Amino acid sequence: MTIMPVIIMIFVFVPTIVLMVGMPYLTRETISFGVTISAVQFHSEPLRQMRESYAKISATLHTILFILCILCLIYGDEHSKQQSWIIVTYSLAMVVISLVINISYHFKMKSLLPMLPIAQEPSIMAVDTGFRKRNIGLSNNWFLIHVLIIIVSIVTVLLNYDQIPDQIPIHYNSSWNVDRYADKSYSFVFMTTIIQVFITLLFTFENWSIRRVKQQVQPTDPNR
Structure with missing residues (x-):
């Protein structure tokens, strides 16, 4: 059993996973999944549900992938190059999963945009x-x-x-x-x-x- 690679994985990749899962909540209110929107649309119920759906799917897939990687490191051969290949493969898989999720939600956001509410109340722009x-x-x-x-x-x-x-x-x-x-x-x-x-x-x-x-x-x- 190898402990050190597991500890390194936890300290390096867990914060990265947290940031990727919470990304829709960390962006500006005028940007949602790469699409420009208004603040009213950002706080609308459809987008709230979309952000929640993104977080659940992303968290589930990244957690499963991370657990599989940890298991491979624990039961893998510590005296070979297997650990390096496991970490490299995990990193690539994590990037691919993140890209697929973000691209799919980007197109979903573009198709949903025409159906989102538009602010009816008068407003002023402060520059x-x-x-x-x-x-x-x-x-x-x-x-x-x-x-x-x-x-x-x-x-x-x-x-x-x-x-x-x-x-x-x-x-x-x-x-x-x-x-x-x-x-x-x-x-x-x-x-x-x-x-x-x-x-x-x-x-x-x-x-x-x-x-x-x-x-x-x-x-x-x-x-x-």
Whole structure:
């Protein structure tokens, strides 16, 4: 029985499952399953039932898949590559299930949209003209710290490359003994640095997107 992979699976994938199941409740009131709607339509009974249905189906399928993965890890061979293949297969299956559910509910939402209620009460649109003057994102200069760390990592590895052993441990069994090695190479040694670069670029893009986000306009009842 292998316990460590199970613990890792729980800490890594359970929060992901919770986010995917609750996604319809976390989006803006003007977006439902990728379709633009009004706030009145978002709070309508048909969409409330659709979100509840999505959460139940998604939670059921992801829970079944997760339990099957845990059982395979528990009763699988801990001294082979089987664990890695189980986790990779589970990750792919989780993505496929999520895509299928979301695509099906997207088309269901588009077919339901003409039958949803339309707000009849008069409303006003409040637009904040100072929206762009707010600090809605970080300055990209903050990412220079990450660039500096990456440069230091590259220089450190290059200066100490000869001191790195020819065989590098890459996997430990449940007893914390090394059971798999990899040959030293520049591509393998710099793998961590490549991940650093990728994550920094990703965060920079996300910050750029936030700084250019459109203002969320919320209609209000003038009688309030």
